[in-house]
Amino acid sequence: MPVFDYDPPERFVAGALGQPGARAFFLQARAEGRLTTVALEKLQVAALAGRLDELLDEVLRLSGGTAHVPAIAPADLTDDGPLDAPVDEEFKVGTMALAWDEESSKVVIEAQEILDEEDEEAIEPAVLRVRISAGAARAFTQRALRIVAAGRPPCPLCGQPLDPGGHVCVRLNGYRGGEVAS
Numbered sequence: 001m002p003v004f005d006y007d008p009p010e011r012f013v014a015g016a017l018g019q020p021g022a023r024a025f026f027l028q029a030r031a032e033g034r035l036t037t038v039a040l041e042k043l044q045v046a047a048l049a050g051r052l053d054e055l056l057d058e059v060l061r062l063s064g065g066t067a068h069v070p071a072i073a074p075a076d077l078t079d080d081g082p083l084d085a086p087v088d089e090e091f092k093v094g095t096m097a098l099a100w101d102e103e104s105s106k107v108v109i110e111a112q113e114i115l116d117e118e119d120e121e122a123i124e125p126a127v128l129r130v131r132i133s134a135g136a137a138r139a140f141t142q143r144a145l146r147i148v149a150a151g152r153p154p155c156p157l158c159g160q161p162l163d164p165g166g167h168v169c170v171r172l173n174g175y176r177g178g179e180v181a182s
Contacts (some may be wrong), residue, residue: 001124004036004090008106012142014045015083020152021163027093027111028083029130034064035084038111040093040129042148048109049144051098051154052137055107058102059134069134070106077139091126107137 006012009029018021025045028037060069094114101108109132113125132140152161157171 002036002090002126004128006036006128006129008029008136009046009130009132011084012109012130012136012140013079013081013083014048014140014147016042016147016150017087019164020107020150021161023151024145026087026089027128028084028087029128031180032171036128037083037087037089038091038113039089039155040111041152042139044093044096048098048139048146049097049148052109052141053108055098055100056134057136063176068137073138073142077135079139079143090128093128094125099124101131104131105135106131135136 006029007021009031011028013028014025015028016025023042025040025042026037026120027040027045029036029149030036056069061073063069082168091113093111094115095112097108097110097112100106109128110127113127114125115125152163154160155162155167155169155171158169160167162170
């Protein structure tokens with residue numbers, strides 16, 4: 001099982017390539033001349049960002065405010081740059097795990113490779129493991145949420161994504177929950 005371990009990375013970001021509606025999403029970690037890129041779904045990026053914020057808020061709450069966890073992302077950790085080239089994915093992410101390492105005061109993020117059912121017995125999945133500070137985690141979350149939100153705008157009536165080529169709105173064509181209005 002290849003483990004891509006970054007403790008800490010020089011850079012850890014979520015990013016997307018392509019046009020809204022056809023974007024591919026990635027996590028990238030870089031350190032000491034190494035670059036690891038893994039592919040994941042938009043919903044996984046959003047879930048990771050949300051869970052990171054929840055984890056940090058919980059650490060802060062349980063410590064009574066004594067933990068070194070910023071409430072917002074420090075401005076000097078903001079990263080709005082593009083993904084590093086080349087964007088060659090090592091694997092596609094299946095499951096992810098988060099943990100707080102109290103000893104080092106770092107967030108541990110693990111993204112595990114998704115395997116085909118017939119492959120699961122043959123090999124161990126690859127893992128991207130990143131250890132980052134609480135401030136870097138807040139900055140990661142801020143960027144990830146911006147990337148997710150930068151997609152297609154929602155229809156003001158039904159909330160579904162608006163495509164550049166048009167949109168069939170269920171609120172305008174009479175379709176309601178499997179029934180056609182007469």
